[in-house]
Amino acid sequence: MEIGFKKIVCNLLGITARSYSNWAKELRPIITFFEKGYLNKNELKEFLDTGKIKKLDLIKKYSFEELQEKLTNQQNIVNNEELMIKNLIFKFLIFNKEAPLLILRNILKELKQTILEKNDLIGLIRNYQSNLIKNLIKIKKNTIFFIDKLLTDEEVKLLIKYKNEILLSFANIEDIEIN
């Protein structure tokens, strides 16, 4: 163990380095406690300087169970694509404009690539042609707005990756006929 850490523990305990060594030999629990690594040198120094340790202040109010739940839930949210997809579907629901989504669905249906950047998708929408859709330019503007302004780069990637699952959530737009 580096000397800096030992010196700080000595200051916290109010003992000499010699006592520290003796206590360590005697396996006194308080020394084992510090050597466990729950608090590092900087955190112990922070306490000596300020009377506080930010890391411990953050977790102080939580019980073990509460903290465990928080850490697990949040990690799941961060890592869970399924939840990200739900967020994405939410944006679809909020946007809720059938014609622009129909264009998007048609483009995605034909799309062969599994990875596509946001700007490339916008390019595909810009170039999309159809004789069946009235006011195509205006509708395409709405589709571009949805992709460009409402979706993040990550969500566009996710949309491409899971296009079938996401579009299935909007089965009702399958039957829409636009004249």
Add this chain to the structure above:
Amino acid sequence: MTFKETMAKLFSTAEGTYYKWKKENRPIINLLAKYFTKEELEEFLTTGEISKQELTKNLSVNEIQELIKDGHNKKILEQIEELKKKLV
């Protein structure tokens, strides 16, 4: 175990020493009193670990901050589910 007994055991000293150190305002006494419960210290004496501390042992302040953010995301997701039910 009373609190002073727990502390005495942790330091491997007589109970009187704990009071003496408390009077002397030694930082360790404040540190333990401020951030650790009697139960956690007893857990350490019995098992050699504090399970709550084990959870965050390898996490930085920033990582903890990020992870314990209020259940904001969770609440939003619950709202989405509710909205979906109404909309579909």
